[in-house]
Amino acid sequence: MTIGHQVLLRGTGVRFPCAEGDTLLRAALRAGVGLSYECNSGACGSCRYELLEGEVRTRWTEAPGLSARDRRKGRRLACQSEPVTDCVVDLSAVPEPAPHRPIRQAAQLREVRHLTHDMAEFVFTAEKHAAFSAGQYAMLALPGGVERAYSMSNLGNCSREWKFVVKRSPDGQATSILFDSMDLGAAIELDGPYGQAYFRAGDDRDIVCVAGGSGLGAMVSVVLGAAAQADASERTVHLFCGGRAPRDLHIPEAMAMAERRLRALHVHTAVSEPGAADSGSHQGFVHEAVVAELGDEVPEFTYYAAGPPAMTDALARALVLDGGLAADRLHFDRFS
Ligand SMILES: Cc1cc2nc3c(=O)[nH]c(=O)nc-3n(C[C@H](O)[C@H](O)[C@H](O)COP(=O)(O)OP(=O)(O)OC[C@H]3O[C@@H](n4cnc5c(N)ncnc54)[C@H](O)[C@@H]3O)c2cc1C
Ligand code: FES
Structure with missing residues (x-):
C-alpha cells in the first residue's frame, strides 16, 4: 500500500493518513486514532459516520450494518469505506484506543488441530510479530480474496505465532476454504490486532x-x-x-x-x-x-x-x- 489520502475528523483537528486501498477505520487505528467499532466486517453498525467532503469507495455495498434509514440519511460505515480523495468526516474519536496498532503482514498455515466435529485450531506463523492483547481478533484474507474476522486463541508472543479456533459454518465461504482447501504452508494476509473486548489487566476483580x-x-x-x-x-x-x-x-x-x-x-x-x-x-x-x-x-x-x-x-x-x-x-x- 502507498500513502494515499488525508482524513480529517470534523471539529477535532484530528487528521490521519489513509493508504490507497485501506479502510477509513483501519487507517485510523493504524495511526493510533481510536474510533468506535466492533466487528470490522460491516455487520454491527457501530462505525457509522457521515462523509462531509471527499469521496470514498464502498467495499460491501449491501453491508447489513446500515439500515434503510441510515442509507436514506447518507450514513456510511468506516469499516467499509476506502477513501479515494482527501476526506472530512463527521465521526468522533474515542479517548482510549487498544494498546496495539494493527499491521498487515503475510502469514503461513503451519498446523491444523481438529477439536470437535466442526471446530479446529488453525496455527499461523506470521512474517513480523504477534503483538496483541488477550481477547482480540485479526482479519484473515484467505486465498481467493475472502476476508473474515477470527479471534486469537493464544497470547501475544515473540514466536510470531497466531492461533485461531474456527467453527465451520454450513456452506460458509471462508470456513470452506480454511477446512477444505488450505494445505499446510498456504499463504494468507493477516491484518491485526483489532477489537475492544481485550483483557483489562488493571481491573483486579474476579x-x-x-x-x-x-x-x-x-x-x-x-x-x-x-x-x-x-x-x-x-x-x-x-x-x-x-x-x-x-x-x-x-x-x-x-x-x-x-x-x-x-x-x-x-x-x-x-x-x-x-x-x-x-x-x-x-x-x-x-x-x-x-x-x-x-x-x-x-x-x-x-x-x-x-x-x-x-x-x-x-x-x-x-x-x-x-x-x-x-x-x-x-x-x-x-x-x-
Ligand atoms: C470480531 C469477530 C470475531 C470472530 N471470531 C471468530 C472466531 O474466533 N472463530 C470463528 O469460528 N468465527 C469467528 N467469527 C465469525 C467469522 O468471522 C465468520 O463470520 C464465520 O467463520 C463464517 O464465515 P464464512 O465465510 O464461512 O460464512 P459465510 O456465511 O460465507 O459468511 C459469514 C459472514 O460474512 C459476511 N459477509 C458476507 N459477504 C461479505 C462481503 N462481501 N464482504 C464482507 N463480509 C461479508 C456476512 O456477515 C456473513 O454472515 C468472528 C466474527 C467477528 C465479527
Ligand atoms: S465495525 Fe461493525 S459495521 Fe463497521
Whole structure:
C-alpha cells in the first residue's frame, strides 16, 4: 500500500493518513486514532459516520450494518469505506484506543488441530510479530480474496505465532476454504490486532468468560491472559462454554495450566438441545447457566464474552438489564 489520502475528523483537528486501498477505520487505528467499532466486517453498525467532503469507495455495498434509514440519511460505515480523495468526516474519536496498532503482514498455515466435529485450531506463523492483547481478533484474507474476522486463541508472543479456533459454518465461504482447501504452508494476509473486548489487566476483580460455539478461542485467550498476570494466584476465573450438544464442547488442555496459576478456575458447560445434557452440563443456553451458577453474585465480576450475536445479546440482557451489572464491566465484540 502507498500513502494515499488525508482524513480529517470534523471539529477535532484530528487528521490521519489513509493508504490507497485501506479502510477509513483501519487507517485510523493504524495511526493510533481510536474510533468506535466492533466487528470490522460491516455487520454491527457501530462505525457509522457521515462523509462531509471527499469521496470514498464502498467495499460491501449491501453491508447489513446500515439500515434503510441510515442509507436514506447518507450514513456510511468506516469499516467499509476506502477513501479515494482527501476526506472530512463527521465521526468522533474515542479517548482510549487498544494498546496495539494493527499491521498487515503475510502469514503461513503451519498446523491444523481438529477439536470437535466442526471446530479446529488453525496455527499461523506470521512474517513480523504477534503483538496483541488477550481477547482480540485479526482479519484473515484467505486465498481467493475472502476476508473474515477470527479471534486469537493464544497470547501475544515473540514466536510470531497466531492461533485461531474456527467453527465451520454450513456452506460458509471462508470456513470452506480454511477446512477444505488450505494445505499446510498456504499463504494468507493477516491484518491485526483489532477489537475492544481485550483483557483489562488493571481491573483486579474476579472474572467470568462466556463462550458460545465459535467464541471459544477468544475466551481461552482471556483465561490465559488472566493466568499470565503476576497476581494470578489472587484471581478466580469462571469459564462457561455453550453448545447445542456435548459433541460441540471442547475444553482445551491449556486450561489445566491456567488452573495451576490462578486461585481457582471453574469450568462450566451448557448444552441447549432439549434432553442432550450429560451429568456434568447445565441444560439450557449458556447465559442461563451463568445466571443459575452465579445468582446474586452476578454484579461482583467483570465479564468477557464471545460468540454468535444471539448469545452475546441474551447475555447482555440477562446481566445488565436483569442482573444489575454495570454495562462497562461486560466486554464483547459482536461476532456478526
Ligand atoms: C470480531 C469477530 C470475531 C470472530 N471470531 C471468530 C472466531 O474466533 N472463530 C470463528 O469460528 N468465527 C469467528 N467469527 C465469525 C467469522 O468471522 C465468520 O463470520 C464465520 O467463520 C463464517 O464465515 P464464512 O465465510 O464461512 O460464512 P459465510 O456465511 O460465507 O459468511 C459469514 C459472514 O460474512 C459476511 N459477509 C458476507 N459477504 C461479505 C462481503 N462481501 N464482504 C464482507 N463480509 C461479508 C456476512 O456477515 C456473513 O454472515 C468472528 C466474527 C467477528 C465479527
Ligand atoms: S459495521 Fe463497521 S465495525 Fe461493525
